[in-house]
Amino acid sequence: MFKSRTLYEKRKGHGMAEEKAASVWVRPERARRGRPALTRTQIVDAALDLLDAEGLDGLSMRRLGTRLNSGATSVYWHVANKDELLELAIDRVMAEVAVPSGGDWRAAATGYARSLRAMIHRHPWTVTLFGGRPMIGPNATRVLDEVLAAFGAAGFTGFGLEYAWSAVVDYVIGAAGSEASWQRNQEGTSSADWVRDLHPYLTRLDAERPGLASHIRDIWMKETGDVLEGRFAFGLACVLDGLESRRP
Amino acid sequence: MFKSRTLYEKRKGHGMAEEKAASVWVRPERARRGRPALTRTQIVDAALDLLDAEGLDGLSMRRLGTRLNSGATSVYWHVANKDELLELAIDRVMAEVAVPSGGDWRAAATGYARSLRAMIHRHPWTVTLFGGRPMIGPNATRVLDEVLAAFGAAGFTGFGLEYAWSAVVDYVIGAAGSEASWQRNQEGTSSADWVRDLHPYLTRLDAERPGLASHIRDIWMKETGDVLEGRFAFGLACVLDGLESRRP
């Protein structure tokens, strides 16, 4: 009898050296014969539901299985492991980020930055995953291509191009990431709870570091959505100004 | 007999409403009587060893226990749960970041940024944790106080102060975070492996997106430590220039 073996596993034996399984992106979706089966898109859809609803911890292979009305380990036929599933998921949401074209480079950069930030707000679980593995999926690729083209049209080339682009992404990810976890923190505990938690800390701070204490009271505890908006606009403008003055 | 109960648990009963346990930082270390015991510092030391050696996944309570030559669950007497342990750990490494004083504001900001980045490089596991909960430990507090003072001396006040400071941290965390995971990625697989993994992707890219393909070949695959250094210097300079021109 022929032993059904996972195509995705590392192949050994036959005297050949151990061979790495290829990335999801070069490996085509399974050819479908046999009983109609789960689809990659179907699986990623369900995974996204769980991720968006409950964050990274909300996604477990078993819960994914039950959501798909299938066995806990059936997904493993279509996907090598959980990391790969997350790779698929993050590329899927990268489809939501757009780089406006047709305007000047600054409009393109701003649009890209805001679009990326909005995506992170919709899918806060992405923050942890950024840069985990190099993002190589079709949508990430498309975005990268577009943004490099926009910065290239602005005159940046070579390492300067890389530097300029990086400055924007790095800032956006840092800023949007901190906003995302701040919001996740707020929604868990009501604002009043948060204040009560902070209270003993603040009273001690009043004595030891009055400047910091008043900053926290006057700024942090009054931080609304508008303030976050202003903060992001400010930081982004700083970065873009710096780029403008360094543009070839 | 008196049932020994964890002091750290939420206290209920006696008709009083459920009460939240206070944060690690307001709760003193356990008074020591009885047999000489584990120490907070001792525990955090061991945790840091594991974290620095093998990253976030390297720290499990059981491994921590064996490293301390103690039972797997003994740590729970000194620390409410794993999250709290991580809070202690991250504050410990915050001791390593310094804000230079005595120079102009730009020197202070640069020094702070570089110091924070260096700390992240030494302890890449911090990246995921930043902003998880608001950082409230003594060292984080000290750093925050110092950096706010430096920016305050530069003329920033109120929300402008918050904006200016945030722009720097957000950029640094974004940039250092991406560098850290990039390095972690390189050290796992040898550089040659990485190239081989990317190869099928690149050949396809040559046809579909030649601009991007050549960028990857010419820039990404030649990225050395010096390049990362230059990239960070560039981005930071952009942010600081933007701040300078907006300084009151």
Add this chain to the structure above:
DNA sequence: GAGTTAACTCGCACACTGTACGACTAAGCT
């Protein structure tokens, strides 16, 4: 139509996780 083969699902098992619980030991106080 019969038979073969490949695609796919799924139950079970393993090693591992965080942590609640309660029994136990040992030190200090009266």
Add this chain to the structure above:
DNA sequence: AGCTTAGTCGTACAGTGTGCGAGTTAACTC
């Protein structure tokens, strides 16, 4: 001496990611 409390630890529970192999179904070949 006896009591009280600080501190340790073995056990247990519910959950995790995933390897394995047996079972099921549909499309091919003859």
